Amino acid sequence: MRRQGRRPLGADVESADQPPSTHELSSNAAYNGARRVLDGNWTGSSTVPSRALYPHQWSWDSAFIAIGLRHHAPVRAQRELETLLTAQWADGRIPHIVFNPTVPLGAYFPSPDFWRSSSAGDLAGAPTAVETSGIVQPPVHALAALLVHEADPAESERRGFLPHVYPRLVAWQRYLTERRDLGGRGLASIVHPWESGMDNSPCWDAPLSRVEPAARGTFQRADLDHGCPADRPTDLDYCRYVRLAAAYRDQGYADGPDTALFAVEDPAFNALLIASEHALAGIATAIGADPSDHLVRGEQLTTAFIKRLWNEDAGLFLCQDVISNEPIRERGACGLLPLILPGLPDEVVSSLVTTLGGEHFGLGTTTRMAPSYDLRGAAFDPARYWRGPAWFNVNWLLERGLRQHGATAAADALADTMLATAVSSGFAEYVDPVSGEARGSRDFSWTAALVMDLAVRSR
Known part of the structure; x- marks a missing residue:
């Protein structure tokens, strides 16, 4: 994606000998705006996704934040991951939230007093020095660690960054490949929609429908204080989320095929798990390990992934409901993200690229950025959380996959659109996939970080 002869990002383009191109203006605006967002959301040891929500x-x-920060502040990028890993549980899991004790309990729900990690998670080895959630999120961390190291190898080696994080990342992988293989076929299962990262996707509707909702009025949502209700999950969905989380907590965060109320093999989660093994190979090489x-x-x-989840008729990977042992026949962006993987058969890559640009x-x-869900799906909504809007992290992964498999023109076009849309939307959490209209929070950290990465790589 390198375009030759570009000026350093953030430079004063008016002082250059030649007038800046539209691409240069977009890249500089994206980089400078991203730097402002990331600096504003930095807490001293990590970066909040957004200050309010x-x-x-x-x-x-x-x-994702570390991937962008490596261009602006490499040591801060290392600290971002190191801080997260201090909250890792003894069983290897990296919790999806690490709570800041200075933030009032009412600022976010579910709060630390709901998860009760240090007591309910005692048998699973939850840390006692910090409160966390008990569920996880997709394993992007090894890829992030390798990219962060490569941004400044000398400083990484001076700080002992990779030798410090490598055994922790290996333990995280082994937790997912062993304790979370609930289907017995080598793939990891998510036990809550929030673990997918694509929290409210219609892909979870069918397995979620089996879950008895928590009673309304037994908890107070905080997200509606900071976001438009039309953009957020419905109360019914939230009641089911709460029931699932409470049940998992009450069984001591133990993993097993006989106790899970919800168990799905998510193609995006597993694709990132596989990508992490390749990244760990790179880390091992860098530190002199095998x-x-x-x-x-x-x-x-x-x-195992292709055999279990690839669906030729749909032209993408489908989620698998482990409890019913049936595929979930919804087309979500999660089924396209395996494009990031090396070693896919040519016919699978070709079909994924065709599906990405096709009617769905x-x-x-039709779209500026890839939507999170099927444009023609019955549940498509361009505004509601993960049910249709376009997200910058999903599109960053797709851009990476397209480029890896030789679809350079499509990758360049997507990268340029993301740069422009990030700036025009105020670094929105997500956007309407057709119009690019901003939705959700503004000054969102992973939006800033990932377009910073694109801006630097597009020079």
């Missing part, structure tokens, strides 16, 4: 540290947010175990695991997981996702024709 998400006032704690989130797991996969921090991984990478072969990670490479073998990556190949084995890829084989419309990238490059």
